[in-house]
Amino acid sequence: MLNESSPSDVSVTPIPQLREAWQRLRENEPGLRARDLAERLGVSEGELVASHCGEGVTLLQGPWPELIRALPALGKVVVLTRNDSCVHEKNGTFANIEIGGTMGVVLDEAIDLRLFLTHWKHGFAVVDESRGRSLRSLQFFDGDGRAVHKIYRTEESDQAAWSALVSLYRAAVQSPLLELRTVANPLPQLLWDDAVEIDTLRAGWRALRDPHDFFALLKKLRVTRTQALRLVGSEFARKVGNNAIRIVLESAAASGLPIMVFVGSPGVVQIHTGPVHNIKAMGPWLNVLDNDFNLHLREDHIVESWVVQKPTPEGPVTSLELYDAHGTQIVQLFGKRKPGIPELEAWRALAVGLPDVEATHA
Structure with missing residues (x-):
């Protein structure tokens, strides 16, 4: 204790x-x-x-x-x-393991991990x-x-x-x-909204060339993820209803659209890439129950859902991101993609077509 x-x-x-x-x-x-x-x-x-x-x-x-x-x-x-x-x-x-210092990756087709070993x-x-x-x-x-x-x-x-x-x-x-030992928040919110240099945030966001550089931008400007999403404007982030995850999973299962599902702890980000099939709700849990991939999500913990776009040389990369009451990211979804390849048009259409949060309350 x-x-x-x-x-x-x-x-x-x-x-x-x-x-x-x-x-x-x-x-x-x-x-x-x-x-x-x-x-x-x-x-x-x-x-x-x-x-x-x-x-x-x-x-x-x-x-x-x-x-x-x-x-x-x-x-x-x-x-x-x-x-x-x-x-x-x-x-x-486990295969294709690369570790340098406190960072590492596992890049097998099934087991795909990003490792942050300072938390191990x-x-x-x-x-x-x-x-x-x-x-x-x-x-x-x-x-x-x-x-x-x-x-x-x-x-x-x-x-x-x-x-x-x-x-x-x-x-x-x-x-x-x-x-x-107490574990420090890697991205504490140090500034009130009115202290954030919003033009600098938007310019830095617009200048992104790799989604992996997003965290460095947030750290530099001392803003949290949800604060950045709230302040950057509709060019890059749009708040959608908290039923968006169910719409996306059920649509992907029905169409066979391959997606990427990212879930993180402080020490690991674990990724599923491929289709999903068996979507089932049980009480507060929304589940993917496939042979080689299971996801168990507490829908009642979702407080904010955002469709987010980040620029790359191959065009925008679109994600659906869910956050809890503390602003902690719960899960992040993309269409299946590889670096250097444009994202799937079907995925972008699905994500961009999700109704605004206001529309879901109409």
Whole structure:
């Protein structure tokens, strides 16, 4: 549990007490996942996992780039990246890994990741025995105990390679205590709207040549994403109804339009590229339930939806972007594209045709 009076926040919940509370809650509500269990117990998910070191949990140590480069040996796995409102799962293999410093990419056709390794602070190998099955995973957490990425073993994984990797990166000291540190917001809102140089924002936006340069523009001008979208004007950003994501997914499923779906944690952006097929709403969750790609989105967390265009030498690149009540990006969608190739006209027509937020309330 975070102790805000200390610059180096350390778990203050006694480990036996935390384990007992976890077991009792899990028995009473067996459907709860680790993230929900941790929230109910008032600790981070990382703390909850660490508390079981020696009981199905093995603390791992880096260097993380070396561990990541060893992942292709595992064969087919399931990778999972999530934020507070959206879960992104892909089946595939690790390949084409490039890491330089604290940044990296995985560029396999199925597993497509952008890695920000400053947020990979804690790692564990987890064996979860529940509901009559044994689920094995590698789980990585930020300094504040927030999950940044998980890798699950499948029946098609190389079991021996998995065991060897866990043994190789097993930490010498298996401590159930997780030292937590506050993680700074990478893009804090430092200015009121009327202090933003809007002409400079628009000029910088107009001068973009690569969508990847967008974050640098925001950081330079000290504005958040939603602040920039609100201020830049209709040339580049248009607010649409929060049913836009359902319209897009259902339209793409009906037409076979290939799309790109980006979901990020602080340490990973995970990408699906291709068609989507089985779209299903269940309670507050809007889901994509395909063989090799699952998406689980809390529609009730969507506060703002924007159609955004950024210039490139090949023409504009159009995205649908969803944000929660804190201005945190939930998910971002594009049409399938490669650098240097214009975006699909069918995707642009779908995104541009989404009704304005005012029209959805008429």
